[in-house]
Amino acid sequence: MPKREDFGDVELRILVIGSSGPSQFLLTNFILGREEFSEEVCSIASSQKNVGEIVGRRVAVVNGPNLYDKGMSKSKMRKELKKSMCLSTPGPHAILITFDLEKICPNDMKTPKLVKDKFGENVLNYTMILLVYDGHLRGRALNDKVMRTDWHLRELVEQCNCRYHVFSKNWRNRSGSRELLHKIERMLQTMGGHHYVNRSYKRAEESVRNEERKLRKKRRSETERTCRELEEQFQGDELCWQMDTVNARVGAEIRAEAELQNSWLRTSLAVGLGLGFVAGAAMGMIVCSVEGPAGMVVGGAVGGVMGGASGAAAQLAIEHLDDRVGTHSANFNTVFVNRFYRAPPV
Known part of the structure; x- marks a missing residue:
């Protein structure tokens, strides 16, 4: 039986998926509390990862491709979905599917099934619908619109066990960020405190770890030389602090490279x-x-x-x-350096 993760100590891994338009990128800005994507961005050429905090909680947000991006070939889509898996190894704590509340179309009803087809049979147990909204409705009236008035919205949300959250197009207004974090944590509690994992995620994590070992071996002499230089400059607690900083930086660099360059992704x-x-x-x-x-x-x-x-x-x-077979797995969490996950502007 895998060990239960301690929510407070583990970096929260969130995989954000959009059906179309800028909603998933507005959500990323909302979670991170900064403009990682401009309001004009509607799609990205390559899956990417950014790190930050939500209500004081460390978080890593992985943006995959928009699932209905007509400008992306099927082979490119498959590659980017696999890359998003590598970037969210050993498995995401939450998968957030984003929509513009005012632009829901019949095709969007298929999105949860499409996510299940791409990421595995049990993925919807870890999935929540996120709705970006900039209208006048608030509180009960907004809830009624989602769960009672608009049948298509209700049908969409029910596919994810009625889990949803509404956030503002003005992403700088983060008044609902604490509520979103609590909803994610409650969802995880119902799953026994484990992140999502399936056979593909296991293969991805194994490949990433193998690549990490190779990269550590390549950089061993460089790391040892740096440590010797630190020993000549510092002593006591200061030396320990400097050593920890170097090890964390090198570890983050290696992990970042391994997630983007590994045998499972390549071959x-x-x-x-x-x-x-x-x-x-x-x-x-x-x-x-x-x-x-x-x-x-x-x-x-x-x-x-x-x-x-x-x-x-x-x-x-x-x-x-x-991916039809889903299991639980507990694994280590790595400190990431944000700059290694940024893709070139699109």
Whole structure:
């Protein structure tokens, strides 16, 4: 039985997902209390991570791609979703799906199911609907709009066990930040105090840790040299403080690099493509062997291309099948350095 996490000591990992528009980026600004994204940003080219505080609680916010981004290919979408998983390892404490309350459309009703398809069978147990709103309704009237008046909103929220929170488009107004934190903590308590994890998250975390070990080995001589220099300059408590600072900085740099560059992120789709190409080429050559050597060559090439696509699809299907099984896991939490998670402006 995994050990229960202590909410107060662990950095809260939040995965923010948007269906379209700027809502998820306004939410990130609201949580962090700073303008990480300008109001004009409606999508990002690459998943990214930022760290900060909400009501004094350390928090890491991972922004994935907008799920209905028409400008992003399917392969790019898969890559970015996997990257968002690596950035939120060993698993998120909360998945927040954001919408503009005044712009909910029928297609948005499918979003929770889409999130479940992408992140695993049990992910909705850790999911909450976040609604950005800038209207005149408040209190009970606003609650009635969500849960009684507008059936489509009620249906959307009910898919996440009626968990929702409304925040202002004026994200600098953080009056509801404490309430949001309490809702997340209550949601976690119902799940026994464990962050979300499935087989894909386990693979991602294992790959990230393996990459960390490699990077630590590469930087060992550099770290030892730095420590020797500190020993020549400081003594006693000051030396301990300096050593801890260096170790934390190096650890954060290594973790940041490992989350963005690891074998699970690099090779999973390549494996599917490679296996599919080999199988497809072989089948194409067999089918076209009746045409002679030239037919075998052409058939092998065509079969390889088609098999590569099928292999990628099969690899994706395997990952989704793995995600049907969800387990709990407790793991260490790492101190992150914010600058290593910022993507270039888009």
